[in-house]
Amino acid sequence: MTVETAPGEGTAPASPLESIADQAPHETERIARSASIISLGNIASRALGLARETAKSHYFGAGGAVDAFTVATLVPTMLYDLLVGGLINSSLVPVFSEYAAGKRDELWRLVSVILSLTVVVMAAFTLIVEVFARQVAFLLSPSATPEVLDLSARLLRITVPAVLFLSLSGVLSGLLYALKRFAYPAFTAAVFNAGIVTLTLLLHERWDVASMAVGLLVGAILQVILQLPGLRDARLVFTLSLRHSGLRRVALLYLPIALGLIVDIVISRTFSYNIASRTGEGGISWLSYATYLRQLPQGLVALAVSFAVLPTLSAQAAHERASGPDASHEPFVSTLAQGIRLVNVLMVPATVGLFILARPTVALLYEHGDFLAFDTRMTSLALQFYLLGLPFAAVDLLLVFAFYARQDTLTPSLIGVGTILAYLIVTVALLPVLGLFSLMAADSFKLLLHTIASWWVLRRRLGGMARHGVRRATGWTLLASSGMGLATYGALAGVETLFPAGGGLAEVLSVAVPAAFGGGVYLGLITLFRVEEIHLLWGAVRRRLSPAL
Numbered sequence: 195m196t197v198e199t200a201p202g203e204g205t206a207p208a209s210p211l212e213s214i215a216d217q218a219p220h221e222t223e224r225i226a227r228s229a230s231i232i233s234l235g236n237i238a239s240r241a242l243g244l245a246r247e248t249a250k251s252h253y254f255g256a257g258g259a260v261d262a263f264t265v266a267t268l269v270p271t272m273l274y275d276l277l278v279g280g281l282i283n284s285s286l287v288p289v290f291s292e293y294a295a296g297k298r299d300e301l302w303r304l305v306s307v308i309l310s311l312t313v314v315v316m317a318a319f320t321l322i323v324e325v326f327a328r329q330v331a332f333l334l335s336p337s338a339t340p341e342v343l344d345l346s347a348r349l350l351r352i353t354v355p356a357v358l359f360l361s362l363s364g365v366l367s368g369l370l371y372a373l374k375r376f377a378y379p380a381f382t383a384a385v386f387n388a389g390i391v392t393l394t395l396l397l398h399e400r401w402d403v404a405s406m407a408v409g410l411l412v413g414a415i416l417q418v419i420l421q422l423p424g425l426r427d428a429r430l431v432f433t434l435s436l437r438h439s440g441l442r443r444v445a446l447l448y449l450p451i452a453l454g455l456i457v458d459i460v461i462s463r464t465f466s467y468n469i470a471s472r473t474g475e476g477g478i479s480w481l482s483y484a485t486y487l488r489q490l491p492q493g494l495v496a497l498a499v500s501f502a503v504l505p506t507l508s509a510q511a512a513h514e515r516a517s518g519p520d521a522s523h524e525p526f527v528s529t530l531a532q533g534i535r536l537v538n539v540l541m542v543p544a545t546v547g548l549f550i551l552a553r554p555t556v557a558l559l560y561e562h563g564d565f566l567a568f569d570t571r572m573t574s575l576a577l578q579f580y581l582l583g584l585p586f587a588a589v590d591l592l593l594v595f596a597f598y599a600r601q602d603t604l605t606p607s608l609i610g611v612g613t614i615l616a617y618l619i620v621t622v623a624l625l626p627v628l629g630l631f632s633l634m635a636a637d638s639f640k641l642l643l644h645t646i647a648s649w650w651v652l653r654r655r656l657g658g659m660a661r662h663g664v665r666r667a668t669g670w671t672l673l674a675s676s677g678m679g680l681a682t683y684g685a686l687a688g689v690e691t692l693f694p695a696g697g698g699l700a701e702v703l704s705v706a707v708p709a710a711f712g713g714g715v716y717l718g719l720i721t722l723f724r725v726e727e728i729h730l731l732w733g734a735v736r737r738r739l740s741p742a743l
Contacts, residue, residue, distance in 0.1 A: 232498035235380025240490050242387035247486055248559055249394045250406065255564025256479035256573075258342040259403045261471075264482045265334045266349035266407055268467065270357040270414075272459050273319055278312065278361040280455045282368040285447040288601055289440055290372030291508040302429045304440040305369055310432050312365055316358040323354040334464060335471040335478065342475075345403075352407040356414035363417035370424050374505055378424035382417040383493075389413025447603045454607035454614075462614045466633050469621065473630040480569065481633065483560060484576035487552075488584060491544035496537055496588035500595045503533040507599035523656045526599075530652075531662035532727075533592050538668045539727045541588040543716045546679045547709060549581045550686065554704040561701075572630070579631050583638025586645040593648035605651055613644045667725055674719035682712030 254260050286308075293301035323330055331338075331346035338346065367379035393409030401408065470477040506529050514521040548555065553574040561570045597606045617640040624632035659665075685708035693700035 231376045232380045232502055235377075235382075235384060236493045236498055238381060239383035239387055240493060242384055242391055243486065243490075244559060245391045246387050246394070246406075247483060249391060249398075251483070251560040251565040251569075252563035253394070253398050254403050254406075255566070256476045256483070256569040257564070258339065258475055259345065260479040260482070261335065261338065261475065261477075262331075262342050262345040263349055263403050263406055264478050265331050265338075265346040265467070266353045267410060268334055268463070269323060269330055269350055270354050270360060270410075272463060273316075273323075273354075273357045274360045274364065276452075276455050276459045277315065277319070278364045280451045281444065281448050282364050282371075285444045285451070285598075285603070286365065286368030287372050287504050288508040288511075288599055289444050289447070290369055291505050292512055293440060294372045295509070295512075299429075300438075300440065301369075303433075304438050304444075305365070305428070306430045306433050307435055307438050307441055308365055308444070309362065309430065310434050312361045313358065313432075314434070316361050320355050320358060324351055327351050327354070334467045336468060337471045339475075349404060349407045352404060353410050356411045359411075359414035359418050363414070363421065366418065366421045366425065369428075370421060372505060373424075375424050376502070378421045382420055385416040385420050386410075386413035389416050447601055450604035450607040454610040457611050457614050462617060465618060465621075469625070469633055470630060476569065476572070477630050480572045480576050480630065483556070483573045484580055484634070487548070487555065487559075487573075487577050488580040491541060491548065492584065492587060492591075495540040495544065496591045499533050499536050500591050503529060503592065504595050504599055507596060511600045526596075527656050527659060528662055530592065530596050531659045531664050534589055534659070534664050535662075535667040535727045537588045537592060538585070538664075538671050539720065539725060542585050542668075542671050543675045543678050543713075545581050545584045546675045547682055547712055549578055550679060550682045550712075551705055551708060552577045552581070554686065554701065558701045558705050576631060576634050579628075579634030580637065582635070583641035586638075586641040590641060590645040590648055593645065593652060596652060597648070606648065609644055609647045609651070613640045613647070616640055616643055667727060670720065670723040670725050674716050674723060674725075677719050678712045678716035681715040682708045685711040 250260060250263075254263070290301060290305070293304060327350045328343065328347040331343055331350055335343065335346065363382055367382060370376070370379045389412040390406055390409035393412055394405045397405035397408065466481075467478060470481045507526060510526045510529060514523065514526065553570065556574040556577065557567075557570045560573065561567060594606045597603065617636045620636035620639050621632050624635055628635060653659075686704060689700070689704045689707050693703065
């Protein structure tokens with residue numbers, strides 16, 4: 195995607211990074227270093243996540259058991275996203291960041307209140323779901339057979355207590371991100387997946403798919419334990435006082451987000467899994483497997499950069515508010531532009547490569563045990579439809595975080611509600627033609643709409659980013675990614691010609707050789723085009739891994 199921007203004011207610098215260096219020395223490198231830490235955590239998480247998905251596909255395939263487990267994982271995930279997950283980026287990090295700057299005692303009081311409320315509220319929701327587990331499972335998969343529905347309810351009673359620990363972990367992550375202690379929260383997803391993988395490997399013969407449900411609960415508990423060393427200086431006590439001014443600010447920021455999340459989680463997700471359930475047994479499983487693979491590059495790149503940028507954007511926005519209505523937006527825009535350039539340089543080639551290698555990737559990771567060739571075909575097609583919107587999802591995440599940093603949660607929520615309605619309409623319209631894949635096509639269309647709307651609003655409020663090199667870097671990235679795509683496709687055709695019968699070695703080579711060849715071509719082209727972000731990111735990773743640090 196070539197990003198069009200309005201001309202900026204003033205004279206453009208010789209290098210798009212010079213303006214950032216002038217405004218905030220070393221901030222660009224700090225963001226890249228922080229992103230590299232989060233990326234390392236994401237790499238560990240995604241590697242263990244792949245192990246989790248591979249174990250799931252091997253032992254349980256893509257049938258009713260996996261459909262039931264997916265439903266059982268959806269409920270704690272949906273509760274977490276609705277009640278805590280939406281708070282972290284939109285409210286907790288911006289508010290915590292302000293207190294962390296010089297009011298640590300007040301910060302500990304605010305965090306104590308939020309953690310205490312989290313325990314009480316999540317315990318109540320857990321009890322309700324435990325009592326009405328079968329009814330909740332029916333809402334998500336009304337077309338499931340009675341046997342699958344009973345299994346879903348049984349697994350749900352195991353997984354739902356995890357929402358308490360996931361929520362506590364989320365609040366602690368928001369605190370540590372605000373304190374710019376990225377290492378501990380960066381690896382929470384890794385230990386979560388490690389818990390699932392370990393319990394599945396140890397207990398699958400005895401407990402069948404329930405071993406994964408127990409692993410999910412254990413993984414959620416490990417998330418909380420992992421972050422405790424990062425809070426060595428915190429003074430947290432149980433208190434249910436609702437009078438802290440910071441709590442009111444968090445609540446006011448979250449109210450618009452709650453509106454969007456209700457539409458997204460309660461309506462859109464329930465609708466999506468209802469549609470997938472009605473396409474037949476396995477539909478929910480194919481959707482789940484494809485969703486995970488789509489999230490791989492998004493987690494490694496977009497989330498890493500966005501979480502690294504958010505505390506800096508929040509601090510810059512706070513400085514603007516303190517400086518009055520005439521304060522310059524330039525530092526904020528510079529940081530946002532740097533994040534967008536970093537995301538595009540990494541996300542666009544990842545999307546192109548994964549799209550071309552979708553089928554061999556799915557076959558390599560999943561097609562063994564109870565996962566059949568037909569499951570590979572359906573999952574890879576679902577993945578390719580999802581990938582059409584992935585570059586937009588990456589940029590959009592940064593744009594949404596920019597709104598959050600400015601403590602504007604209403605605008606992205608309204609945009610989100612509008613695009614979700616568009617998603618529902620497009621899904622219904624495409625359903626007779628595309629069936630299950632209408633969900634993925636509509637999701638990509640939704641992401642495109644959300645990105646365009648968010649970009650337009652921010653451009654009107656803050657001005658364009660032309661002088662910060664977003665358009666130039668994105669254009670070169672698209673050109674280099676096109677060359678990479680041709681190289682990847684050619685290498686894949688060559689491997690399949692040499693190994694027409696397939697097999698274990700052929701499966702590995704059909705992914706590894708095209709990916710390595712295409713990646714090498716991309717790095718060569720992006721270096722030839724002198725796109726600076728790739729050098730910045732590599733330098734940050736190299737310094738982070740250096741023993742001298």
